[in-house]
Amino acid sequence: MDPELTTIMAPLQHKIFCIKCSEFPRFVTYILFDSDHLSILINRHDLAIDTEISGSLTNFFKLLKKDQHIPLSSLDIKVYGDVAAAQNLEIFIKKLNIDWQEHLAQLTNDEFSEATSRILTSSVNLVRQQASSVMQMLSEYLNHESELIATKDLLEEFYGAIDDLRQAVDRLAAKVDYYASV
Numbered sequence: 626m627d628p629e630l631t632t633i634m635a636p637l638q639h640k641i642f643c644i645k646c647s648e649f650p651r652f653v654t655y656i657l658f659d660s661d662h663l664s665i666l667i668n669r670h671d672l673a674i675d676t677e678i679s680g681s682l683t684n685f686f687k688l689l690k691k692d693q694h695i696p697l698s699s700l701d702i703k704v705y706g707d708v709a710a711a712q713n714l715e716i717f718i719k720k721l722n723i724d725w726q727e728h729l730a731q732l733t734n735d736e737f738s739e740a741t742s743r744i745l746t747s748s749v750n751l752v753r754q755q756a757s758s759v760m761q762m763l764s765e766y767l768n769h770e771s772e773l774i775a776t777k778d779l780l781e782e783f784y785g786a787i788d789d790l791r792q793a794v795d796r797l798a799a800k801v802d803y804y805a806s807v
Contacts, residue, residue, distance in 0.1 A: 633720055634658060636713045641672050645679035656714070676706040676714075689718055 637658040644654040655666040655674070666672075680702035688700055704711045730738035775783070
């Protein structure tokens with residue numbers, strides 16, 4: 626095992642986590658940490674857990690994105706019990722680098738594993754490209770076609786006009802005050 630993972634895993638020793646996904650209420654996952662390995666069990670309600678983590682599948686995926694840290698408070702994920710252990714579990718999972726293709730090859734064969742990996746990689750790339758394209762088209766529509774969102778230049782012009790109006794009102798108020806005192 627990777628020495629860095631061993632260090633990260635140290636505070637998780639002998640901890641038992643219960644993971645509940647709101648979309649699959651009958652499918653409760655338990656993660657147990659022992660010396661140099663972890664076990665994943667399903668529907669073992671007889672275990673004395675240290676931490677329960679519950680939320681939606683979407684929020685779990687958002688939480689586990691490797692490239693960014695999203696605080697639990699901004700997601701609808703509830704943690705009961707040892708919160709520090711939950712944070713350590715998040716760090717541990719983000720540091721994992723599992724070669725899923727190798728594990729699939731052990732269960733099937735190399736050709737099937739490689740083909741599946743290519744298909745999944747292509748699918749993920751296609752979804753990313755489509756999502757990016759949709760976001761770009763939506764942004765262009767909102768900014769240019771529908772005029773629902775003001776451009777930066779238009780906002781600056783508007784704020785400048787407000788400043789000019791404010792100055793004109795101040796000058797007018799000063800003149801009114803002057804003529805009122807005469």
